[in-house]
Amino acid sequence: MFFRKHQKIVFILLLIVLAAAVFTAATVGSAKVPFSDVMKILFPFLSKGGAVSHNVFKVIILKIRLPRIFLAVITGMGLAVSGAVFQGIFRNPMANPYILGISSGAAFAVAMGMALGLQATVLGMGAISISAFLGGFLTSLVVYFISGGGKSVFSLLLSGIAIGFFLSALMSLVMYLNRNQIENIVYWTMGSFNASTWTKVAVSAPVIIIGAVLLMFFSKDLNIMVTGDDSAKSLGIEVQSRRLFFLLVSTFITAGAVSVSGVIGFVGLVVPHVLRILTGPDHRSLIPLSMVSGGIFLLLSDTLARTLLSPTEIPVGIITSIFGAPFFIYLLFRKRNLIP
Amino acid sequence: MTGSAVTLKDLSWSYNGRSVVNTIDLKIEKGSFTGIVGPNGAGKTTLLKLILKLLSPEKDRVFIFDRDINNYSRKDLAKKISYVPQTINVDFGFSVQQIVSMGRNPHLGLFSGDPARDTEIVNKAMRETEVEALKKKDIGSISGGELQRVIIARALAQEPDILALDEPTSHLDLNHQIRILSLVRSLSKKKGITVIAVLHDFNHALEYCTSLVLMNKGTIEAFGNPEAVITPERMKKIYGLTTSIEKNPFTGKPYIINEYV
Numbered sequence: 001m002f003f004r005k006h007q008k009i010v011f012i013l014l015l016i017v018l019a020a021a022v023f024t025a026a027t028v029g030s031a032k033v034p035f036s037d038v039m040k041i042l043f044p045f046l047s048k049g050g051a052v053s054h055n056v057f058k059v060i061i062l063k064i065r066l067p068r069i070f071l072a073v074i075t076g077m078g079l080a081v082s083g084a085v086f087q088g089i090f091r092n093p094m095a096n097p098y099i100l101g102i103s104s105g106a107a108f109a110v111a112m113g114m115a116l117g118l119q120a121t122v123l124g125m126g127a128i129s130i131s132a133f134l135g136g137f138l139t140s141l142v143v144y145f146i147s148g149g150g151k152s153v154f155s156l157l158l159s160g161i162a163i164g165f166f167l168s169a170l171m172s173l174v175m176y177l178n179r180n181q182i183e184n185i186v187y188w189t190m191g192s193f194n195a196s197t198w199t200k201v202a203v204s205a206p207v208i209i210i211g212a213v214l215l216m217f218f219s220k221d222l223n224i225m226v227t228g229d230d231s232a233k234s235l236g237i238e239v240q241s242r243r244l245f246f247l248l249v250s251t252f253i254t255a256g257a258v259s260v261s262g263v264i265g266f267v268g269l270v271v272p273h274v275l276r277i278l279t280g281p282d283h284r285s286l287i288p289l290s291m292v293s294g295g296i297f298l299l300l301s302d303t304l305a306r307t308l309l310s311p312t313e314i315p316v317g318i319i320t321s322i323f324g325a326p327f328f329i330y331l332l333f334r335k336r337n338l339i340p
Numbered sequence: 341m342t343g344s345a346v347t348l349k350d351l352s353w354s355y356n357g358r359s360v361v362n363t364i365d366l367k368i369e370k371g372s373f374t375g376i377v378g379p380n381g382a383g384k385t386t387l388l389k390l391i392l393k394l395l396s397p398e399k400d401r402v403f404i405f406d407r408d409i410n411n412y413s414r415k416d417l418a419k420k421i422s423y424v425p426q427t428i429n430v431d432f433g434f435s436v437q438q439i440v441s442m443g444r445n446p447h448l449g450l451f452s453g454d455p456a457r458d459t460e461i462v463n464k465a466m467r468e469t470e471v472e473a474l475k476k477k478d479i480g481s482i483s484g485g486e487l488q489r490v491i492i493a494r495a496l497a498q499e500p501d502i503l504a505l506d507e508p509t510s511h512l513d514l515n516h517q518i519r520i521l522s523l524v525r526s527l528s529k530k531k532g533i534t535v536i537a538v539l540h541d542f543n544h545a546l547e548y549c550t551s552l553v554l555m556n557k558g559t560i561e562a563f564g565n566p567e568a569v570i571t572p573e574r575m576k577k578i579y580g581l582t583t584s585i586e587k588n589p590f591t592g593k594p595y596i597i598n599e600y601v
C-alpha cells in the first residue's frame with residue numbers, strides 16, 4: 001500500500017463507512033431485531049445491561065446475517081480488486097473481471113452441474129460452487145493459451161470474447177435441453193448471497209485476501225505496464241511473466257468470488273473506474289481503495305436486495321446492474337464530452 | 341573483448357518470414373553519439389528493438405558491453421540502456437512526474453531504496469528536458485512534443501550508460517529539436533553516455549553524431565564518420581534525390597541541401 005496524504009484520509013473514511021454499513025446490514029432485514037440486541041450479540045463482552053431478548057435473534061444475526069454480510073463484503077472486495085487489475089492489464093478502463101470468459105465458463109459449468117444433478121461436497125463447498133470455480137478458472141487458462149500465451153493483450157481480449165460467446169451458447173443449449181433446471185440456472189447467473197454460510201466465508205476469504213495482498217505487492221509493476229509492453233520492458237519489467245502472474249491471481253480471485261455468489265456484474269467495472277477518477281491511477285493506492293469500496297458497494301447492494309421487496313429477495317446482480325448501468329452510461333457521456 | 345558499448349555480429353531478423361534486418365555487423369563505440377539514418381522501412385526501429393531485447397535475437401548476436409544480451413535480466417539491462425520510444429500509452433491519467441519517476445524502476449529493490457535521491461534524479465531529469473512546469477499534468481493532456489520530452493526525461497532518470505532514441509525529435513519544434521539533441525550530446529560528453537539515435541534529419545546527423553549508420557533495406561549501406569557516410573552519390577542511390585553538401589556558416593560543419601521534386 002502506498003498512499004499520498006489525501007488518499008490516506010479517503011481510505012480511513014472508507015473503512016469507517018464499511019463498518020457502518022456492516023452494522024446497518026446486521027440490523028435491517030425481514031426479521032425485526034432491535035439495534036440494542038444486535039450490539040449485544042456482536043459484542044457479548046459489552047452486554048452488561050442484560051441478555052438478548054430472544055434467542056432466535058442470535059441465530060438470525062450470527063448464522064444468517066453475519067455470514068451473508070461477510071460474504072458480500074469479501075466478494076465485493078475480490079471483484080473490485082480484480083477489476084482494477086484487469087483494467088490495468090488491458091490498459092482499458094472499461095475492462096472487467098469477466099473479460100477472460102470467467103463468467104461464461106463458470107455459468108456453463110454450473111448449468112452442467114445442475115443438469116447432471118451433481119451433489120458432492122469438498123471442504124464443505126457444494127458441487128455448484130466447485131463447478132463454478134473450476135469452470136471459471138479453466139476457461140481463463142484456455143483463453144490465455146489460445147491467445148498465444150498472452151503475448152499481446154489484444155489477442156487475449158479477442159480470445160476472451162470468442163470463448164465467452166462459445167460457452168454462453170453451450171450454456172443456452174444445456175438449459176434448452178434441461179428445461180426443468182432453467183430457473184435454477186438463471187437464478188444462479190443473476191448472483192445471490194442467499195445461501196451464505198460461514199464455510200463459504202472461510203473458503204473464499206483467504207483466496208481473495210491473500211490474492212489481493214499479492215497483487216498489491218507487485219502493483220508498482222502494473223503502473224509501468226500500463227504505459228505499454230515495450231515501454232515496460234525497457235524499464236526492466238518481465239512483462240509476459242508479470243502479466244501471467246497478475247492474470248492468474250486475479251482470475252483466482254474472480255473465480256473464488258463467482259463460486260460463492262454467482263455472476264455479479266458492474267462491481268468490478270464501476271468501482272475501480274470511479275476510484276481511478278477520484279483518487280488517481282496509481283495501482284498501489286487504487287487496489288486497496290477499490291477493495292474497501294467494492295466491499296461497501298456490494299454489501300449495500302445485497303442489503304437492498306434482501307430488504308427492498310422483503311420478504312421477497314431480488315438477486316443482487318440485478319441491484320448492482322440497476323445502480324451500475326446508469327452510472328456507466330453517465331461515464332460514457334462524460335468521456336464523449338471530454339473528446340471534442 | 342572489444343570494449344564497445346554495443347556489438348552486433350551477423351545479426352538478422354525477419355517478421356513472418358520477411359527479412360527486415362539482414363546479416364548486420366556493427367560496433368558502437370563507448371561514449372559515441374551514433375546516428376542511424378535510412379529510408380522508411382529500412383529496419384532502423386527493428387535494429388533498435390533488437391539492441392533493447394524488445395525483440396529476441398539469437399544467442400551470440402547482440403552484445404551489450406561485451407555480454408550477450410540474452411544473459412542480461414531485463415532489470416540489469418534496464419540499468420545499462422534506456423529507451424525513448426516514439427510514444428507510449430497515455431490513456432491512464434498518470435502525471436508527468438509519475439511517468440518520469442518510473443525511470444527509477446530498474447534501480448529500486450523490493451524494500452530498499454533511497455527515495456530522496458530518486459526524487460532528486462527525477463527532478464533533475466525534468467529540469468533538463470524543460471518539463472518541470474508540467475509535472476502535475478496528466479500525460480494524456482500535454483502536446484506531442486511535450487510528451488516526447490517527458491519520455492526523454494524518463495529515460496534520463498533511468499541513469500543509463502546507453503541511451504537509445506527512436507526519432508526523438510519527430511514531434512518537436514525547431515527550438516526543442518536543437519535543445520534536446522544538444523542536451524543529449526552534452527550528457528554524452530560529460531558522463532560518457534553512449535547515444536544511439538534514429539534520426540531522419542541529415543543536418544542533425546551531421547551536426548551531432550560522432551558516427552553514423554546508413555541503413556537501406558535491412559543492411560548497412562555505410563558506417564563511419566557522418567561526413568564520410570553522407571555523400572551526394574549515396575543520397576542519389578538510396579533516396580533518389582539530388583543533393584549538395586555545403587558548409588554551415590554558423591558551425592563550419594557540412595550541411596546538406598536538396599532539390600525538390
Ligand SMILES: Nc1ncnc2c1ncn2[C@@H]1O[C@H](COP(=O)(O)OP(=O)(O)OP(=O)(O)O)[C@@H](O)[C@H]1O
Pocket residue numbers: 355356360378379380381382383384385386387
Ligand atoms: N511488428 C511487425 N510485424 C511485421 N512487420 C513489421 C513489424 N514492424 C515492422 N515491420 C516491417 O519491417 C520493416 C522495417 O520496419 P522498421 O520499423 O524497422 O523500419 P524503420 O526503418 O524504423 O522505418 P521508419 O523510418 O518508417 O520508422 C518494415 O517493412 C515494416 O513494415
Ligand SMILES: [Mg+2]
Pocket residue numbers: 384385386506
Ligand atoms: Mg522507425
